[in-house]
Amino acid sequence: MTPRQMKLGLFLWATGHHIAAWRHSDAHVRAGIDIDHHVKLARTAEAAKFDMVFCEDAAGLREANVQIASQTSRSIGFEPISLLSVLAVQTERIGLVSTASTSYNEPYGLARAFASLDNLSGGRAGWNLVTSASPIEAANFGATGLRPHADRYARAREFATVITGLWNRRAAGHDGESFSVRDPLDVPPSPQGAPVMVQAGASDDGKDLAARTADVVFSAAQTFEEAKAFYDDLKGRLAAYGRQPDDVKIMPGVAPIVAATRAEAQAKYDALQELIPDEVGVALLSSYLSISDLWRYPIDGPLPELPEGEGMKSRQALVIEQARRDGLSIRQLARYFAGARGHWRLVGTASQIADELQARFEGGAADGFNVMPSWFPGELDAFATLVVPELQRRGLFRTDYEGRTLREHLGLKRPIRN
Amino acid sequence: MRKVEAADADMVIISDSLPSGEPSISPFEATTLLAALATVTDRIGLVASASTLAHQPYNLARRFASLDIISHGRTGWNATMRQNPREAANFSRPEGFSDDDFRRRAKEFIDIVRTLWVGWEHDALLFDKASGRFHDPDKMHPMDFTGEFFSVRGPLNVARSPQDSPLLLLSDLEQADFDFASRRADVVLLNEPKPPEAKAACDKLRHRAREAGRDPLSIKMLTVADARQEPDGASLEALCLASGCDGVVLTVQPHPAAFEDFSERLLPQLKRHGLIEAHPGKTLRDRLELDKDGWP
Ligand SMILES: Cc1cc2nc3c(=O)[nH]c(=O)nc-3n(C[C@H](O)[C@H](O)[C@H](O)COP(=O)(O)O)c2cc1C
Numbered sequence: 152m153t154p155r156q157m158k159l160g161l162f163l164w165a166t167g168h169h170i171a172a173w174r175h176s177d178a179h180v181r182a183g184i185d186i187d188h189h190v191k192l193a194r195t196a197e198a199a200k201f202d203m204v205f206c207e208d209a210a211g212l213r214e215a216n217v218q219i220a221s222q223t224s225r226s227i228g229f230e231p232i233s234l235l236s237v238l239a240v241q242t243e244r245i246g247l248v249s250t251a252s253t254s255y256n257e258p259y260g261l262a263r264a265f266a267s268l269d270n271l272s273g274g275r276a277g278w279n280l281v282t283s284a285s286p287i288e289a290a291n292f293g294a295t296g297l298r299p300h301a302d303r304y305a306r307a308r309e310f311a312t313v314i315t316g317l318w319n320r321r322a323a324g325h326d327g328e329s330f331s332v333r334d335p336l337d338v339p340p341s342p343q344g345a346p347v348m349v350q351a352g353a354s355d356d357g358k359d360l361a362a363r364t365a366d367v368v369f370s371a372a373q374t375f376e377e378a379k380a381f382y383d384d385l386k387g388r389l390a391a392y393g394r395q396p397d398d399v400k401i402m403p404g405v406a407p408i409v410a411a412t413r414a415e416a417q418a419k420y421d422a423l424q425e426l427i428p429d430e431v432g433v434a435l436l437s438s439y440l441s442i443s444d445l446w447r448y449p450i451d452g453p454l455p456e457l458p459e460g461e462g463m464k465s466r467q468a469l470v471i472e473q474a475r476r477d478g479l480s481i482r483q484l485a486r487y488f489a490g491a492r493g494h495w496r497l498v499g500t501a502s503q504i505a506d507e508l509q510a511r512f513e514g515g516a517a518d519g520f521n522v523m524p525s526w527f528p529g530e531l532d533a534f535a536t537l538v539v540p541e542l543q544r545r546g547l548f549r550t551d552y553e554g555r556t557l558r559e560h561l562g563l564k565r566p567i568r569n
Numbered sequence: 570m571r572k573v574e575a576a577d578a579d580m581v582i583i584s585d586s587l588p589s590g591e592p593s594i595s596p597f598e599a600t601t602l603l604a605a606l607a608t609v610t611d612r613i614g615l616v617a618s619a620s621t622l623a624h625q626p627y628n629l630a631r632r633f634a635s636l637d638i639i640s641h642g643r644t645g646w647n648a649t650m651r652q653n654p655r656e657a658a659n660f661s662r663p664e665g666f667s668d669d670d671f672r673r674r675a676k677e678f679i680d681i682v683r684t685l686w687v688g689w690e691h692d693a694l695l696f697d698k699a700s701g702r703f704h705d706p707d708k709m710h711p712m713d714f715t716g717e718f719f720s721v722r723g724p725l726n727v728a729r730s731p732q733d734s735p736l737l738l739l740s741d742l743e744q745a746d747f748d749f750a751s752r753r754a755d756v757v758l759l760n761e762p763k764p765p766e767a768k769a770a771c772d773k774l775r776h777r778a779r780e781a782g783r784d785p786l787s788i789k790m791l792t793v794a795d796a797r798q799e800p801d802g803a804s805l806e807a808l809c810l811a812s813g814c815d816g817v818v819l820t821v822q823p824h825p826a827a828f829e830d831f832s833e834r835l836l837p838q839l840k841r842h843g844l845i846e847a848h849p850g851k852t853l854r855d856r857l858e859l860d861k862d863g864w865p
Contacts, residue, residue, distance in 0.1 A: 210631070220706070293719075
């Protein structure tokens with residue numbers, strides 16, 4: 152039996168994950184309107200044998216303040232289902248996962264789109280279920296504002312039930328709280344049976360839904376202890392739904408900066424950090440803390456006491472915990488956060504980064520990682536040419552694809568058909 | 570599809586197979602198929618049907634704006650003005666819509682999408698790394714719309730499309746839609762079975778367009794004919810003349826044999842007769858000789 156190997160996803164984000172990525176001298180500044188750029192990134196990841204590329208999504212701007220928004224590259228990009236449809240014909244093996252919201256879609260429509268993507272790609276599609284925490288998105292879908300967290304998750308649970316029913320060809324006809332569907336799906340099943348279900352919610356409701364429905368879970372964690380606690384918690388919830396620990400792959404985000412020496416990697420990181428305008432950093436931090444007026448507080452003072460928000464509860468908790476643990480001022484916290492939005496940051500040589508990944512993987516805190524290059528294409532190229540071969544040398548990562556479908560890459564069972 | 574392109578057809582219109590009770594013949598939803606086709610062709614226009622019941626305007630506007638960037642300006646949206654009776658039932662509206670509600674809703678939906686498409690000015694993106702200005706905030710316009718059926722703040726989170734806005738095709742029109750169509754549509758598909766009826770519809774639409782202050786020739790009228798009727802050059806030419814239309818949309822069943830016959834026999838024959846001609850333009854608007862931004 153081959154030893155357990157880690158899974159790798161490439162988290163696409165046009166110019167890169169660092170908030171100032173687009174200002175890097177070698178970053179592709181037109182990434183958000185250049186489809187060929189995205190095709191190249193996906194092919195780089197495929198050549199490196201990544202399990203999947205992953206597209207995030209929000210149906211709205213990222214930042215409400217127009218002056219601040221205009222200092223970031225995040226207000227424009229491709230709608231991810233059309234982007235992945237292109238990648239489906241421009242790549243051959245790599246999995247293709249896109250985010251789509253349960254709050255602003257209907258299960259029948261999304262079931263058709265993903266089933267179609269699954270067919271176009273020969274069984275490589277996946278859906279990242281999110282409940283959409285931003286009030287900016289909510290304003291594009293009605294006048295009543297962001298609905299409470301619990302309501303969004305109630306809708307998400309029903310959505311997941313209906314969409315898996317449609318994909319798995321279970322008897323049609325659903326008449327529920329939020330949705331009703333009469334007919335069976337009118338798109339035939341793909342070679343992998345049904346798209347892979349991905350989820351990234353980390354609140355109690357989120358973890359519970361993931362334990363019930365997800366094949367892959369993305370997460371954010373800073374320390375080994377946080378990552379391990381999340382991993383054990385989620386795997387522990389599976390039995391209640393009759394599932395085995397290996398049925399779900401947990402893949403925390405990691406934002407690596409790699410170079411030939413640690414000093415060189417650190418210099419690359421510092422140079423990027425220099426490009427962050429303070430107000431942009433603080434605005435990004437506040438959006439994840441569900442607070443609108445963080446800029447009122449002294450920037451070199453501590454984070455104020457914050458009420459629990461209705462947005463991303465888990466990320467808010469993670470940031471507050473980090474601020475307390477490391478005694479960071481708002482400025483320091485904002486600058487750190489701007490690099491990877493609370494995900495794990497690694498700066499070092501290929502072997503140092505491989506050591507860290509190996510420790511979390513073998514220590515039972517991850518089944519793989521969702522790789523978040525700081526800027527594109529440079530940091531992806533660096534990861535693919537330096538870190539991936541190091542992981543392969545250690546036997547921690549595949550040297551070739553085992554199968555054709557995303558389920559096969561991930562070692563997942565085909566969905567059960569009733 | 571490459572054969573259709575090689576024959577210099579202006580565009581393909583991909584209909585969206587929605588539940589009609591029969592098993593599906595296409596494994597693909599129309600907009601995802603369009604994206605895939607955009608990367609394996611480079612001149613032909615690509616139009617997908619998408620229903621106003623199956624989508625939200627913000628989501629659909631993003632999808633088509635993206636497709637227009639992906640295809641380098643060859644995309645259009647075909648919106649139907651008639652509801653599919655089964656569709657509402659699959660989209661959480663078991664009670665359905667009255668025809669009148671459906672139409673008012675469709676018009677509101679279409680207007681939102683068109684406004685979202687032009688929310689960013691052409692030169693809004695600055696890409697200025699040194700000053701840290703990615704775009705000009707004054708050239709990005711939210712729409713702040715609250716209507717009878719939808720409320721949308723905007724702006725779109727997709728850049729201005731290469732065609733300014735993707736093409737808008739309207740189909741399945743009733744008389745009651747003519748005013749709307751004459752103001753909004755780039756292309757109208759006329760489903761009238763007989764040339765005199767098509768001609769009457771055509772004339773009326775052009776007349777209304779003129780009244781609305783629009784160049785009546787800036788709407789292209791296409792009449793629909795079935796490719797199975799074995800049309801030849803002369804009969805299609807006669808159809809255009811008799812109906813006053815600018816062209817013909819031939820419907821082909823998505824079966825390999827039907828498609829092969831269409832692309833390998835019929836189209837080359839029409840081209841030989843000079844009925845299809847190559848256009849130098851890059852975008853679909855160029856090809857159809859439409860204004861870049863044709864709406865009042
Ligand atoms: C790696 C990762 C990627 C995510 N991508 C998205 C995204 O694209 N869109 C989104 O709305 N939320 C995204 N989220 C947020 C969550 O999916 C979830 O919606 C949010 O955390 C709120 O749920 P919670 O309160 O259960 O955490 C992402 C989270 C993680 C860890």
